[in-house]
Amino acid sequence: MDLINDSFKKKSIDQLIDFLRIKSISADKSFKNEILKASKWVKNSLDEIGCQITRIYETKGNPIVYGEIKLSSNYPTVLIYGHYDVQPPDPLNLWDSPPFEPVIKTTSIHKEGAIFARGASDDKGQMFSHIKAVELLKINDSLNCNVKFLIEGEEEIGSENLEEFITKNTNLLKNDVILISDTSIESNSKPCITTGLRGLSYMEIELIGPNRDLHSGVYGGAVPNPLNTIVDILSKLHDKDKKISIPGFYDNVKLYSDKERIELKKNSSQDGELFKKDIDIIDYEGEKQYDYDERISIRPSLDINGIWGGYQGEGAKTVIPSKAYAKVSMRLVPNQDWNRISDLFKNYIKSITPKNTLVNIKTHHGGLPYISDTSSKEYKAAYMAYKDAYGIAPFSKKEGASIPIVPIIEKLLKSKVILMGFGLNSDSIHSPNEHYGIFNFFKGIETICNFYKYLPKS
């Protein structure tokens, strides 16, 4: 794409870096001002590329930014969904540079450099690619679609207010196809389109034992220690074979025949040794009957995401704490329903909590699993867009992560989502040192421009 020249690149990177400086952490309400700042930043950038309508919609939570370019009612309408909020950056001490002071560094994968900052890949960098692609097409006078932008600020906390907004604004958001760039490709020489997502159920457990922290010498051995209890409870979430022990958990899990499993594998063919080496583990863990790549795509999982209680400081404190906490999430696959799974989780935890301990269980949020329609003309346009940009046809990939809004948005707006991701698994999203390759950023913009080119106009 000739228009992606040096001056365009420099400006785009400067803009993204500016965007990445905003600490738009949705999980922590003390960053509310930064959230508002980020929403304004997005609105301004939509104004700058010439959207005829731009607006910040207030919600009960964080605002939703909307933008629209309407060229002709004969043209198809593309809806871009993305998010300006980011994950919390902790643990801060593991970042090589501050998470909200973006720096460009080369890595073994990114010879052209990558931007290191929280949100670089998830999702500020990927979302901004769409704004820049549309700008480029407009400059080139080759935009021949109507475009709508729907950019929210609560994706990392379960898109709590988006569903209501979409439900109330189905006319405003009416479209022919929805593009989302919030997923990854296999590698920069092996692109793919994500055609499956796992669902999610995210829970939090609070255990309460004695009414106050106790001295472990004076009381140890005779009283319920909520830390002893919580490890007992959490250890009962998996059996010895790493199957999830919650009764009924697997009831609706879609099973694949051996033939289907071979077909899926052929289509994906990830490099398992590279996978292990990248994260430096001696061996995988999980269900023995399934390969590692199946465990993170067609099989559900359960992970403790956080645990805390008692003394965490330097040295020793001989305490039996009053309370213990854990955050636990489950990744779900077709045809598991996250509300049902959350209830099963609650009932099971309650059933295994001893009577001398009080338990409170909270559902943070959840989402349904998802499978794409790969037969549509829009999907074919995306396929051709990748093929042209990368010089190699993309494969179809079932992804382990969740974007709970995807199945909801399809249902509410009665159009299909295409998950045009450009990140890499090694981007460390949700981790310290998140980054997004300069190559990925501009290859993404190029691919999006191609999509508009291939999208049938009637």
Next chain:
Amino acid sequence: MDLINDSFKKKSIDQLIDFLRIKSISADKSFKNEILKASKWVKNSLDEIGCQITRIYETKGNPIVYGEIKLSSNYPTVLIYGHYDVQPPDPLNLWDSPPFEPVIKTTSIHKEGAIFARGASDDKGQMFSHIKAVELLKINDSLNCNVKFLIEGEEEIGSENLEEFITKNTNLLKNDVILISDTSIESNSKPCITTGLRGLSYMEIELIGPNRDLHSGVYGGAVPNPLNTIVDILSKLHDKDKKISIPGFYDNVKLYSDKERIELKKNSSQDGELFKKDIDIIDYEGEKQYDYDERISIRPSLDINGIWGGYQGEGAKTVIPSKAYAKVSMRLVPNQDWNRISDLFKNYIKSITPKNTLVNIKTHHGGLPYISDTSSKEYKAAYMAYKDAYGIAPFSKKEGASIPIVPIIEKLLKSKVILMGFGLNSDSIHSPNEHYGIFNFFKGIETICNFYKYLPKS
């Protein structure tokens, strides 16, 4: 004791409050200056009561304060041991008033009021009683003993440098009896002398899975999550009957005959319902074959004192952390050796950690269990001192907590320790809202004065 008049009381409380303002937290090295301040405070107060020798001895860790009053070589010499360091005050949010801003409030137990502050009971208040008792006897011209003070600043972190100091200064510390006030009585109307202490082994576990924090959607189900692993490992430290599962753990545990158990019980006769009500638990936990009061005196125990890893903030973060941590301590009884127990713990944890996870295990500190000599004339003097002060004979109590230095100090100095405690279990030592009753403070001073009176002079 007539001399404990209002003006003495006012001055003593003011002094103690001043002492309690010092944040002498030994577990956190960033409080080193406060530690030094506390050591100087103790030295000054020893100077003030007229010690002929006072000195601050530097160690590799926190300084040791020494003071001496020598009246006659014909008199017996009493050595007072205590500590000026305190436990960390967290969780801070559970304190009703700041831990280092002492306030006096009445409670249902303390109608005369209690001083609320970290260290009020453990051990600043109790230790300071000895200084005030000696001052009182001197004013009254009735001190007929030599007195030595040995006040350290590392009791809460295992008295790391005290053993070496004592070993090098056996002549300086030579004495006929050692008094320690760092334990509790049953209630203010039911005094006791602690004649047994449990030992301690305090360990820390670090688990390392992937080389960085991972997205739990992208990786969940195929990789070793150190949080899933740590709960599995820790849950294997107890069996279903709440026995400790570490092989060899019970090998040397002193067993009591049915007759001995009945005798011990008769001697103690704690109120189990009051015990439960005070800490608001529905039921005890622990070894079924033993009553709750046996579980915290003649039986060993194992408690997780802290656990952490992953996301602990508000809301949800879908992370598989790279690392997980736990602090675990075991209370030991005669004739368990803490070094052996620490090794058994390490070996067991290593044996149950899966191969795909790296484990590091550290011994923080430990101590041997202890049983007092109750046949000595010094013990009898203490017995009479309580009986006179409280108007009721003290019973002999086996305590669940540990003071690792007690068996060491007896061995090194070849004299006997008497544990003359004046606190209550409800003082919330090591917990938020620690306090020490005004009644307890002055009744302690009175009892100590009585001790000097009853101690045979030849």
